[in-house]
Amino acid sequence: MGEIRDFKSGRPQSDNTQPPGTSMPRRLAAIVAGDIAGYSRLMQLDEEGTHTRVKRTLRDLVEPTIAEHHGKLVKTTGDGFIAMFDSPVEAVRCSIVIQQNMIGRNAAIARDNWIEYRIGVNLGDVIIEPDDIYGDGVNVASRLEGIAAPGEVFISGGIYEQIKHKMVCGYESLGDKKVKNITDPVRVYRVLPDAAAYQRTRRRRESILLTLLGLAIAVIAGGVLWYMLAQPRGKPADVAQAPPPPVASPAVQPPAPSPAPAPSQAASPAPSATPTQQASPAPSASPAVTTPEPEMVSLQGGSFSMGSNDDPSERPIRKVTVKPFAMGKYPVTVREWNACAAAKACGFTASGKDDVPVTNVSWSDAKQYVAWLAEATKKAYRLPSEAEWEYAARGGTQSKYWWGDQMQSGHAGCKDCGGDAAAEQPVKVGSFKPNPFGLYDMGGGVDQWAEDCWHRNYQGGPADGAVWSGGDCASHVIRSGSWKNDARYVRPANRDNYDTNVRYPTHGFRVALSP
Amino acid sequence: MKSAGLIMFAAALTLLAAPAVAQNKPAGKDTKLYFIWPRDGARLKSPFACRFGLRNMGVTHAGDEYPNSGHHHLLIDVAEPLNPNEPIPSDKSHLHFGAGQTETQLDLAPGKHTLQLVLGDAKHYPFNPPVVSEKITIRVK
Numbered sequence: 001m002g003e004i005r006d007f008k009s010g011r012p013q014s015d016n017t018q019p020p021g022t023s024m025p026r027r028l029a030a031i032v033a034g035d036i037a038g039y040s041r042l043m044q045l046d047e048e049g050t051h052t053r054v055k056r057t058l059r060d061l062v063e064p065t066i067a068e069h070h071g072k073l074v075k076t077t078g079d080g081f082i083a084m085f086d087s088p089v090e091a092v093r094c095s096i097v098i099q100q101n102m103i104g105r106n107a108a109i110a111r112d113n114w115i116e117y118r119i120g121v122n123l124g125d126v127i128i129e130p131d132d133i134y135g136d137g138v139n140v141a142s143r144l145e146g147i148a149a150p151g152e153v154f155i156s157g158g159i160y161e162q163i164k165h166k167m168v169c170g171y172e173s174l175g176d177k178k179v180k181n182i183t184d185p186v187r188v189y190r191v192l193p194d195a196a197a198y199q200r201t202r203r204r205r206e207s208i209l210l211t212l213l214g215l216a217i218a219v220i221a222g223g224v225l226w227y228m229l230a231q232p233r234g235k236p237a238d239v240a241q242a243p244p245p246p247v248a249s250p251a252v253q254p255p256a257p258s259p260a261p262a263p264s265q266a267a268s269p270a271p272s273a274t275p276t277q278q279a280s281p282a283p284s285a286s287p288a289v290t291t292p293e294p295e296m297v298s299l300q301g302g303s304f305s306m307g308s309n310d311d312p313s314e315r316p317i318r319k320v321t322v323k324p325f326a327m328g329k330y331p332v333t334v335r336e337w338n339a340c341a342a343a344k345a346c347g348f349t350a351s352g353k354d355d356v357p358v359t360n361v362s363w364s365d366a367k368q369y370v371a372w373l374a375e376a377t378k379k380a381y382r383l384p385s386e387a388e389w390e391y392a393a394r395g396g397t398q399s400k401y402w403w404g405d406q407m408q409s410g411h412a413g414c415k416d417c418g419g420d421a422a423a424e425q426p427v428k429v430g431s432f433k434p435n436p437f438g439l440y441d442m443g444g445g446v447d448q449w450a451e452d453c454w455h456r457n458y459q460g461g462p463a464d465g466a467v468w469s470g471g472d473c474a475s476h477v478i479r480s481g482s483w484k485n486d487a488r489y490v491r492p493a494n495r496d497n498y499d500t501n502v503r504y505p506t507h508g509f510r511v512a513l514s515p
Numbered sequence: 516m517k518s519a520g521l522i523m524f525a526a527a528l529t530l531l532a533a534p535a536v537a538q539n540k541p542a543g544k545d546t547k548l549y550f551i552w553p554r555d556g557a558r559l560k561s562p563f564a565c566r567f568g569l570r571n572m573g574v575t576h577a578g579d580e581y582p583n584s585g586h587h588h589l590l591i592d593v594a595e596p597l598n599p600n601e602p603i604p605s606d607k608s609h610l611h612f613g614a615g616q617t618e619t620q621l622d623l624a625p626g627k628h629t630l631q632l633v634l635g636d637a638k639h640y641p642f643n644p645p646v647v648s649e650k651i652t653i654r655v656k
Contacts, residue, residue: 447605498613500614
């Protein structure tokens with residue numbers, strides 16, 4: 001940093017007043033160029049608001065982040081900035097930090113108002129002048145930024161060669177690209193800052209391959225069928241159409257399915273089956289065990305922005321990566337709870353309808369239930385961590401509620417969502433729409449305990465989705481909000497706490513299961 | 516124990532007399548719920564300690580049915596009246612102290628705030644008549 005400063009401050013030894021002389025200082029530097037995607041649109045939408053927000057972002061995020069990574073902000077334009085770094089690693093790190101912070105900042109606002117940077121990083125020999133830098137290297141950086149998608153960081157081959165073994169993150173090669181006004185094509189890489197993004201690209205490729213494969217099989221199968229049906233006309237066709245509906249209902253499995261669905265069935269399963277929603281229903285159907293197990297939904301885990309700016313307890317927003325786990329499809333019901341009570345492993349017998357969530361449960365009560373369930377089923381049942389709860393509640397979304405930024409009826413049970421707040425018990429589980437992960441009542445209905453002790457905000461919280469140890473264990477985290485709370489409490493980011501050993505009529509829980 | 520019996524009798528009477536407030540336990544005689552700190556009209560810096568005082572009744576763990584005792588609830592900036600027929604709400608403006616706490620640390624945004632204490636019974640219902648403190652107003656710098 002010192003070196004850059006010397007150049008920038010206009011060569012302290014020589015006199016400052018002179019215009020830059022013939023010996024222009026040149027140096028090799030990593031140049032970061034960033035600009036805001038859709039800036040004109042944002043300005044049209046809300047000129048003053050956008051301007052203030054962009055300024056604030058620059059002041060609170062971009063400038064300090066560059067300084068932290070030993071870089072130098074060269075200049076800012078209306079919607080962008082150019083910075084230079086001695087170290088390519090620091091330059092890319094800085095870019096990733098800016099992008100990830102922007103995710104967090106955007107999480108709390110409507111999509112239309114998102115400020116998203118596109119960032120390009122290039123290594124080049126540049127000319128330094130007091131207020132600006134010039135050269136091919138700068139142009140390439142801004143071209144890279146120009147082709148980057150909003151929220152992404154594109155780096156040149158030169159940078160990639162420097163950092164590939166030094167930074168733990170994924171890179172996707174986009175090949176050589178011809179960029180405007182630069183003669184030689186530039187090798188471009190997309191930075192994949194976290195494991196989830198890396199997985200996503202890999203999965204995307206896999207699913208494209210699988211789809212192609214599926215299509216090929218379908219075409220072949222279709223061809224074969226057509227050949228079989230069309231050629232010998234008469235009898236075989238009748239036979240093929242005969243089996244399906246009436247005869248073979250209970251015992252006899254039709255060996256060959258009807259001709260039409262066959263190819264599509266062959267084609268569909270592998271690529272499109274969403275891996276997130278594999279419910280593993282294990283109800284009381286199994287003959288030997290009578291333990292009613294809550295229905296679980298497997299979640300594949302991944303990164304998300306945890307928290308929001310809506311309440312001081314939900315700050316700071318940070319990136320959290322959750323490992324794969326399974327979450328109860330519904331909160332634990334009275335029926336499920338009373339099996340534990342009947343086994344004398346839970347403290348009280350719950351009254352009320354079988355299908356409503358059990359309530360008036362303290363954290364310690366909930367712990368007794370999961371301990372009993374884990375013992376009875378020999379499965380690793382437990383309470384979810386706070387991070388897991390929010391990950392599951394968001395269902396892959398970053399909006400205020402999982403369905404968007406506005407309250408909509410039919411999505412959650414709460415005081416001003418059209419529910420009956422005066423009711424003594426919540427409505428039965430699954431009365432509202434499931435979230436994108438197929439989970440019901442993640443927000444509203446009953447409050448739900450998490451495993452974590454209470455921390456009043458996310459300062460110093462873990463990023464691995466695990467239970468946050470320490471904190472105030474006289475109270476524990478409670479999530480979801482209840483049918484007696486208003487819409488603010490239904491937000492997936494909402495968090496509160498309650499005394500560990502105290503029962504309250506709106507408190508319930510759901511179980512999690514380690515794979 | 517005689518007084519306990521009397522209270523039970525009174526409870527039974529209330530039960531018969533007013534089915535609407537059937538859930539509510541009778542309050543003790545001459546009870547006073549009050550803020551030891553802060554004082555009404557205080558100007559202070561956040562976070563600050565808030566201490567609860569109670570005279571002629573006891574503080575106990577929520578869920579405990581000891582007669583003539585209850586646990587504290589602190590209402591911050593709550594304007595709507597208390598509903599005696601429902602458990603005291605639990606949210607960010609209705610703080611519960613069911614473990615028998617008699618003080619807490621408050622971190623409030625700068626500006627004017629009102630604070631009020633309400634004593635709740637084992638099941639978080641207000642007593643009959645409700646045992647509440649004066650509603651005090653403080654200013655956070």
